Amino acid sequence: DTAVSQTPKYLVTQMGNDKSIKCEQNLGHDTMYWYKQDSKKFLKIMFSYNNKELIINETVPNRFSPKSPDKAHLNLHINSLELGDSAVYFCASSAIAGGGHGYTFGSGTRLTVV
Amino acid sequence: AQSVTQLDSHVSVSEGTPVLLRCNYSSSYSPSLFWYVQHPNKGLQLLLKYTSAATLVKGINGFEAEFKKSETSFHLTKPSAHMSDAAEYFCVVSGSGNTGKLIFGQGTTLQVKP
Numbered sequence: 001d002t003a004v005s006q007t008p009k010y011l012v013t014q015m016g017n018d019k020s021i022k023c024e025q026n027l028g029h030d031t032m033y034w035y036k037q038d039s040k041k042f043l044k045i046m047f048s049y050n051n052k053e054l055i056i057n058e059t060v061p062n063r064f065s066p067k068s069p070d071k072a073h074l075n076l077h078i079n080s081l082e083l084g085d086s087a088v089y090f091c092a093s094s095a096i097a098g099g100g101h102g103y104t105f106g107s108g109t110r111l112t113v114v
Numbered sequence: 115a116q117s118v119t120q121l122d123s124h125v126s127v128s129e130g131t132p133v134l135l136r137c138n139y140s141s142s143y144s145p146s147l148f149w150y151v152q153h154p155n156k157g158l159q160l161l162l163k164y165t166s167a168a169t170l171v172k173g174i175n176g177f178e179a180e181f182k183k184s185e186t187s188f189h190l191t192k193p194s195a196h197m198s199d200a201a202e203y204f205c206v207v208s209g210s211g212n213t214g215k216l217i218f219g220q221g222t223t224l225q226v227k228p
Contacts, residue, residue, distance in 0.1 A: 004157075042221070048214060055214075094214050102148055
């Protein structure tokens with residue numbers, strides 16, 4: 001019944017590794033997002049997909065690559081992990097892209113790079 | 115460009131007393147504004163949203179916010195704090211265009227003392 005689900009919830013990995021985070025929504029929304037929350041709890045958008053098409057690509061290192069196989073899924077792959085990548089990553093979805101529509105957020109993936 | 119400033123990084127109230135969390139925004143057009151709450155180690159939950167309808171917006175759990183264009187403010191209030199209100203609160207403005215991008219404030223930590 002979870003509207004936006006992310007896996008895994010926790011991820012601890014060594015520097016240099018490659019890892020993926022998966023996100024799925026069962027709300028029928030067209031738009032999905034990845035946000036990063038840093039250690040000071042600041043949230044910033046990374047990517048957004050609307051019906052499988054990339055519409056937002058903020059200034060994010062190209063080690064981060066999102067993939068949307070269909071509009072219900074948005075995965076995030078990270079290559080060559082660095083210590084600074086440690087953060088909480090939130091997936092979210094909204095009915096349509098555009099202001100005025102709140103998001104539904106997943107519960108987050110806490111990534112720790114050691 | 116759109117931005118939000120949360121005027122207090124930390125607010126402490128006693129249980130049963132009123133809550134006021136302050137937010138100012140900057141937007142070159144009529145914005146959509148939101149308040150989200152994040153409980154410890156949890157995802158983000160939408161409390162309420164303003165989308166150019168009534169300026170006084172009622173949300174969940176007894177929270178409300180008033181949009182004041184002349185003051186560019188969107189403060190969050192609750193008449194009587196409950197222990198379960200202790201959390202991080204984010205004021206959010208929608209970005210320009212039809213991307214659905216949300217711009218988050220820095221967050222306000224609400225502490226509720228017994």
